[in-house]
Amino acid sequence: MRRVTEEILHDAHFGEQGGRLTYGAYLHLPELLDQQVPESSPPAHDELLFITIHQVYELWFKLLLSELTDARDRMLAGEAYLPRVRLERCLVVERVLVNQVDVIDTMTPQDFLAFRNKLAPASGFQSAQFREIEFLSGAKDPGYLRRFKGLADDDRARLQARLDEPSLWDGFLAALAKADFDVSTSDARFAAYAAIANDRERYGQLWDLAEALVAHDQAFSLWRARHVLMAERQIGTKPGTGGSAGGAYLRSRIEMRFYPELWELRSRL
Ligand code: HEM
Numbered sequence: 001m002r003r004v005t006e007e008i009l010h011d012a013h014f015g016e017q018g019g020r021l022t023y024g025a026y027l028h029l030p031e032l033l034d035q036q037v038p039e040s041s042p043p044a045h046d047e048l049l050f051i052t053i054h055q056v057y058e059l060w061f062k063l064l065l066s067e068l069t070d071a072r073d074r075m076l077a078g079e080a081y082l083p084r085v086r087l088e089r090c091l092v093v094e095r096v097l098v099n100q101v102d103v104i105d106t107m108t109p110q111d112f113l114a115f116r117n118k119l120a121p122a123s124g125f126q127s128a129q130f131r132e133i134e135f136l137s138g139a140k141d142p143g144y145l146r147r148f149k150g151l152a153d154d155d156r157a158r159l160q161a162r163l164d165e166p167s168l169w170d171g172f173l174a175a176l177a178k179a180d181f182d183v184s185t186s187d188a189r190f191a192a193y194a195a196i197a198n199d200r201e202r203y204g205q206l207w208d209l210a211e212a213l214v215a216h217d218q219a220f221s222l223w224r225a226r227h228v229l230m231a232e233r234q235i236g237t238k239p240g241t242g243g244s245a246g247g248a249y250l251r252s253r254i255e256m257r258f259y260p261e262l263w264e265l266r267s268r269l
């Protein structure tokens with residue numbers, strides 16, 4: 001009698017029709033796994049960890065941009081259900097982004113210092129996708145584009161496009177307008193939020209959508225707070241490789257909110 005594993009391997013016909021696809025080819029693993037190139041020579045032991053974690057962040061940022069863009073487009077079209085579904089997936093990914101800081105925390109500051117001097121003037125400040133997420137979410141600060149050193153032309157064009165196009169917040173207001181709320185003034189908008197908050201039986205989908213936006217906003221605040229601790233744990237009060245004051249600059253960003261009106265609503269309920 002053949003062993004069970006052999007049966008599984010040889011008798012499975014699912015999806016085999018004429019295909020030559022393999023796991024590695026589908027996922028472009030040779031290319032993907034060839035992209036971790038340490039700057040230090042001989043390589044400092046922890047530099048592979050440092051490169052890997054940033055690449056993983058950027059892959060998740062790419063997914064977030066795809067999900068958030070779809071949520072924005074659907075809200076602009078007046079939808080509420082699928083935008084919330086998209087935002088909830090983003091929230092789960094964002095929790096992963098916050099929690100994987102634990103992996104960087106396994107690095108000691110001495111081991112970071114073994115390759116840190118090779119990194120300047122690069123820093124996370126130059127993450128175009130991170131800034132794209134901020135712009136798309138609603139925090140459009142053109143100053144970041146002006147201050148960006150060494151930004152590739154295609155990244156600059158993508159960031160400019162994110163500044164020019166509607167944000168998630170514009171999408172949310174479009175969804176409210178589609179439900180016949182006046183969103184033209186601050187007073188009118190707060191009246192709309194209160195109406196939605198106070199009649200969830202009628203406006204449940206819009207309420208859930210607003211809450212999903214608050215959760216997305218909160219997740220990014222948590223990431224910023226966690227990032228400050230990650231940075232200070234490594235470099236204390238030293239200035240950053242990107243030329244900022246370091247922890248003090250990062251700390252100043254913690255209070256930033258994508259949707260201040262949805263936070264202000266809490267005080268008015
Ligand atoms: C050893 C770990 C880390 C340290 C010490 C650190 C430190 C810093 C510092 C000091 C800055 C301010 C810019 C500068 O002057 O350099 C910064 C910005 C930034 N870092 Fe990190 N970082 C670390 C890990 C990470 C990781 C894993 C990510 C994930 C992508 C990341 C993403 C960012 C982003 C997006 C910014 C810009 C933040 C903003 O402008 O609001 N950092 N980091």
Ligand SMILES: N[C@@H](CC(=O)c1ccccc1NC=O)C(=O)O
Binds near residue numbers: 054119122125235242
């Ligand atoms: N800014 C960090 C260095 C750093 O973390 C970094 C360097 C190059 C590319 C990405 C980085 N990550 C976040 O800033 C520092 O000052 O030590």
